[in-house]
Amino acid sequence: MARKDADQVAAPARLDGEEAAVRVAVLGCGNVGGALVATLLSDSDAIAQRSGVRLELVGVAVGDPARPRPGVPAALITGDAKGLVSDPRVDVVVELIGGVDPARGLVESALAAGKPVVTANKELLAAHGSALAEAAASVGLDLLYEAAVAGAIPLIRPLRESLAGEPIRRVMGIVNGTTNYILTTMSEEGVSYTQALAEAQRLGLAERDPSADVDGHDAAAKAAILAALAFHCDVVADDVPREGIATVAPVDISFAARLGYVVKLLAVVERTNGTGGKGTDTEVPEISVRVHPAMLPRTHPLAAVRGAFNAVFVEGDNAGELMLYGLGAGGRPTASAVLGDLIDAAHHLRSGSSARFVPRVRPRIRPTDDLRCAWYMNIDVVDRPGVLAAVAQLFGDNGVSIRSMEQVGLGDEARLIFLTHVAREGDVQRTLSGLRGLEVVDHVGGVLRVMGDEEEA
Amino acid sequence: MARKDADQVAAPARLDGEEAAVRVAVLGCGNVGGALVATLLSDSDAIAQRSGVRLELVGVAVGDPARPRPGVPAALITGDAKGLVSDPRVDVVVELIGGVDPARGLVESALAAGKPVVTANKELLAAHGSALAEAAASVGLDLLYEAAVAGAIPLIRPLRESLAGEPIRRVMGIVNGTTNYILTTMSEEGVSYTQALAEAQRLGLAERDPSADVDGHDAAAKAAILAALAFHCDVVADDVPREGIATVAPVDISFAARLGYVVKLLAVVERTNGTGGKGTDTEVPEISVRVHPAMLPRTHPLAAVRGAFNAVFVEGDNAGELMLYGLGAGGRPTASAVLGDLIDAAHHLRSGSSARFVPRVRPRIRPTDDLRCAWYMNIDVVDRPGVLAAVAQLFGDNGVSIRSMEQVGLGDEARLIFLTHVAREGDVQRTLSGLRGLEVVDHVGGVLRVMGDEEEA
Numbered sequence: 001m002a003r004k005d006a007d008q009v010a011a012p013a014r015l016d017g018e019e020a021a022v023r024v025a026v027l028g029c030g031n032v033g034g035a036l037v038a039t040l041l042s043d044s045d046a047i048a049q050r051s052g053v054r055l056e057l058v059g060v061a062v063g064d065p066a067r068p069r070p071g072v073p074a075a076l077i078t079g080d081a082k083g084l085v086s087d088p089r090v091d092v093v094v095e096l097i098g099g100v101d102p103a104r105g106l107v108e109s110a111l112a113a114g115k116p117v118v119t120a121n122k123e124l125l126a127a128h129g130s131a132l133a134e135a136a137a138s139v140g141l142d143l144l145y146e147a148a149v150a151g152a153i154p155l156i157r158p159l160r161e162s163l164a165g166e167p168i169r170r171v172m173g174i175v176n177g178t179t180n181y182i183l184t185t186m187s188e189e190g191v192s193y194t195q196a197l198a199e200a201q202r203l204g205l206a207e208r209d210p211s212a213d214v215d216g217h218d219a220a221a222k223a224a225i226l227a228a229l230a231f232h233c234d235v236v237a238d239d240v241p242r243e244g245i246a247t248v249a250p251v252d253i254s255f256a257a258r259l260g261y262v263v264k265l266l267a268v269v270e271r272t273n274g275t276g277g278k279g280t281d282t283e284v285p286e287i288s289v290r291v292h293p294a295m296l297p298r299t300h301p302l303a304a305v306r307g308a309f310n311a312v313f314v315e316g317d318n319a320g321e322l323m324l325y326g327l328g329a330g331g332r333p334t335a336s337a338v339l340g341d342l343i344d345a346a347h348h349l350r351s352g353s354s355a356r357f358v359p360r361v362r363p364r365i366r367p368t369d370d371l372r373c374a375w376y377m378n379i380d381v382v383d384r385p386g387v388l389a390a391v392a393q394l395f396g397d398n399g400v401s402i403r404s405m406e407q408v409g410l411g412d413e414a415r416l417i418f419l420t421h422v423a424r425e426g427d428v429q430r431t432l433s434g435l436r437g438l439e440v441v442d443h444v445g446g447v448l449r450v451m452g453d454e455e456e457a
Numbered sequence: 458m459a460r461k462d463a464d465q466v467a468a469p470a471r472l473d474g475e476e477a478a479v480r481v482a483v484l485g486c487g488n489v490g491g492a493l494v495a496t497l498l499s500d501s502d503a504i505a506q507r508s509g510v511r512l513e514l515v516g517v518a519v520g521d522p523a524r525p526r527p528g529v530p531a532a533l534i535t536g537d538a539k540g541l542v543s544d545p546r547v548d549v550v551v552e553l554i555g556g557v558d559p560a561r562g563l564v565e566s567a568l569a570a571g572k573p574v575v576t577a578n579k580e581l582l583a584a585h586g587s588a589l590a591e592a593a594a595s596v597g598l599d600l601l602y603e604a605a606v607a608g609a610i611p612l613i614r615p616l617r618e619s620l621a622g623e624p625i626r627r628v629m630g631i632v633n634g635t636t637n638y639i640l641t642t643m644s645e646e647g648v649s650y651t652q653a654l655a656e657a658q659r660l661g662l663a664e665r666d667p668s669a670d671v672d673g674h675d676a677a678a679k680a681a682i683l684a685a686l687a688f689h690c691d692v693v694a695d696d697v698p699r700e701g702i703a704t705v706a707p708v709d710i711s712f713a714a715r716l717g718y719v720v721k722l723l724a725v726v727e728r729t730n731g732t733g734g735k736g737t738d739t740e741v742p743e744i745s746v747r748v749h750p751a752m753l754p755r756t757h758p759l760a761a762v763r764g765a766f767n768a769v770f771v772e773g774d775n776a777g778e779l780m781l782y783g784l785g786a787g788g789r790p791t792a793s794a795v796l797g798d799l800i801d802a803a804h805h806l807r808s809g810s811s812a813r814f815v816p817r818v819r820p821r822i823r824p825t826d827d828l829r830c831a832w833y834m835n836i837d838v839v840d841r842p843g844v845l846a847a848v849a850q851l852f853g854d855n856g857v858s859i860r861s862m863e864q865v866g867l868g869d870e871a872r873l874i875f876l877t878h879v880a881r882e883g884d885v886q887r888t889l890s891g892l893r894g895l896e897v898v899d900h901v902g903g904v905l906r907v908m909g910d911e912e913e914a
Contacts, residue, residue, distance in 0.1 A: 039775065050621060050622060050624075050815065051813075052814070146619060154611070154619035154781075157611075157614060157618060158614065158615060161801060162603060162614050164507060164508040164796075165496075165507060165793070165797060167500075299763070304758060304761035305758075311780075318492075318496065318790065318792065318793035319783065319790050320784040320787070321783060321784065322781075323781075324611075324782070325780035325781070326776065326778060326780065327776070327779075332776075332777075333776050333777050335775065336776040337619070339621075339622040340620060340622060340623070351808070351809075352808075353805075353809075356508075356509055358507065
């Protein structure tokens with residue numbers, strides 16, 4: 001049935017040949033939807049010339065149809081999203097409402113009606129991405145979402161197509177512009193987290209309630225989508241442990257700088273058993289997926305990603321290191337990624353094909369305690385002989401090897417700045433609780449993972 | 458006729474369904490071909506699992522079939538490339554011979570025989586890319602070449618698909634790893650061009666005759682391919698003016714550093730009339746395409762691209778700034794890009810579709826004299842009163858406005874380091890010849906374009 005509808009919809013476009021317009025419905029007319037609608041209305045000729053497909057906007061579903069929208073013909077506006085999706089004049093549906101409901105039902109109805117869907121909805125994909133991808137594949141239709149992760153950056157398509165044969169080891173992303181702006185400002189202007197957050201709010205880069213960004217919820221949803229793409233795994237946002245940036249202190253950012261590092265909030269997805277180079281993909285994949293701040297060497301490509309920019313760093317067995325960089329948010333950049341998908345969907349409708357689908361498997365998620373990386377620790381101790389010995393003893397007893405230690409005098413206290421060698425996270429956590437129990441330790445300050453270092457791997 | 462063959466070739470794969478292998482012929486077994494052959498022989502299962510297509514290597518054409526090739530079954534080796542291309546057992550042809558002949562004829566025969574082609578051959582594409590693209594489109598077959606520019610970096614597909622609707626303003630690329638390694642070494646180790654080149658040769662990063670790299674020929678071929686993709690223009694390597702890096706002096710690299718800049722060899726392609734946002738694409742496009750060293754601000758994303766890495770920086774009206782970064786050369790990285798294309802071609806054979814084609818137009822090429830950017834100049838003058846006035850006068854007379862000047866004493870000489878505001882190149886060249894004629898000017902040293910600066914645009 002659905003398949004049948006798909007043919008009925010796709011057929012006219014094919015029959016009418018190159019000049020037939022592909023008719024587009026846009027659900028949601030906020031920041032991104034508004035930019036897309038403006039482009040479709042004003043640049044249709046240029047888009048047709050550049051891409052070979054003519055896109056015709058036939059409807060825009062909004063929450064409040066009464067609200068005036070300058071430049072958008074009233075005839076295109078409707079409050080009835082469900083009706084617009086099922087309108088036979090619509091060939092392709094663009095979902096820019098965001099959130100799980102009602103977006104989920106509308107995407108499902110569009111696919112059931114034989115209409116490919118383009119969406120930028122990371123919450124929906126991080127919760128129900130696998131089911132929706134299967135639904136689309138079962139009727140041979142596109143479900144495209146380049147704009148859902150890292151805005152304008154071409155990322156989904158390279159992962160899904162260019163790297164289709166590549167044994168990917170790890171993907172590390174700066175995928176939240178708000179937190180990257182805050183951390184960049186703290187490091188370049190030496191201000192506190194609170195000051196940097198206030199500045200981001202003043203510039204409209206952070207919400208009044210910033211928790212979705214600063215606590216890592218937004219990055220976690222994107223991490224789940226990246227894991228699904230990089231490893232063909234069924235991963236949801238709830239699988240992703242999060243640490244936010246609210247606890248990152250200026251003192252740790254400046255110690256990091258002295259040691260040659262910068263602090264970034266990273267979404268990390270890693271393959272922790274064979275990357276498949278030699279057929280080991282036949283095992284159930286084991287992966288790690290997480291969001292946390294980390295110290296990166298100043299020379300690491302991600303370290304140069306400043307302000308509200310995003311970047312995703314991919315490590316593959318054959319391709320080596322790749323990075324994709326650009327604007328991760330904003331109406332026009334995000335709309336440009338949606339437009340690229342829309343042109344793809346239109347071409348596929350023409351040829352009766354669709355983006356390929358690789359079934360996803362439920363992976364084993366590696367326990368956090370078993371993850372391995374180097375660590376930075378900032379510890380205040382009483383300044384008297386034998387203290388360092390006691391502290392070092394505790395590291396040793398827990399199997400954590402110290403790479404460097406710097407002592408900073410603080411009157412009758414001393415601050416010890418440690419970098420460890422690569423260690424098991426469980427051992428590091430035991431070391432930290434041991435330190436908190438030591439009578440000579442006044443305070444365990446900043447603790448950060450160190451990634452992207454030569455020592456790794 | 459060709460179209461008919463295409464159907465005959467494509468049909469079996471479709472009929473046999475998901476498990477039918479797509480049969481691959483590889484022409485050339487050097488650095489890249491050897492890595493691809495090894496991957497196809499050892500990782501076929503993993504690739505099938507990751508990508509949904511099974512690739513079967515059915516033949517490898519080499520110059521010297523007698524030469525032993527460990528790990529490659531002798532039965533696959535042949536000296537008869539033409540015979541292999543026409544072999545009915547072959548579904549897809551991968552051309553990794555390089556150079557224009559005999560590669561061109563082999564690619565044409567493959568397409569005529571209804572077989573999609575994957576190539577990494579920049580010389581061929583920069584000389585005959587438009588004709589070959591039309592030949593492929595006319596029979597509805599793929600001609601894919603992700604590996605021809607910037608090796609492993611997903612670049613062609615993002616430009617052709619993700620940014621299909623984007624009004625691209627400019628593409629600036631570090632697309633030659635040899636010259637980037639040399640410039641990075643000069644700037645980080647303070648050595649001379651000759652020393653850095655010798656080091657690159659010792660590491661196998663530069664040929665014994667390095668002219669193809671250091672004189673910008675390699676970058677010019679890639680610039681032509683980038684221009685064709687970014688602006689749908691028919692541009693060939695001979696359209697691309699080149700300046701190499703042999704004349705870049707350590708003194709200018711260190712002055713650049715003091716001023717907050719790094720020196721990179723850039724391939725630049727720019728749209729110099731309307732970027733089409735408002736339908737102005739209907740004019741014949743006017744573009745600039747060129748290769749030259751340039752100073753970039755230390756904070757520019759391209760400035761962080763070190764050693765043998767490549768990166769391509771794209772500026773669009775809507776997408777904003779994008780950068781794609783990775784390894785631009787090497788057997789395995791380049792083979793990984795070829796593999797991505799091969800999987801694409803296999804999927805397209807299955808679905809009977811092919812990569813879309815947008816006809817290319819012959820653009821107007823903007824005369825170099827009319828290009829506008831800021832400039833750096835290093836000028837030795839006699840050290841006496843009134844000299845600066847005479848020099849400044851000459852700038853003014855030629856309509857070049859000075860942004861900053863620093864005087865460095867050299868005994869009875871003085872060195873003047875100028876940064877200009879954005880100026881017309883013709884005016885700058887007149888200024889330079891005027892300076893060379895001035896009695897008070899002993900020597901006009903390093904002269905470099907300054908790009909990526911706030912002042913631009």
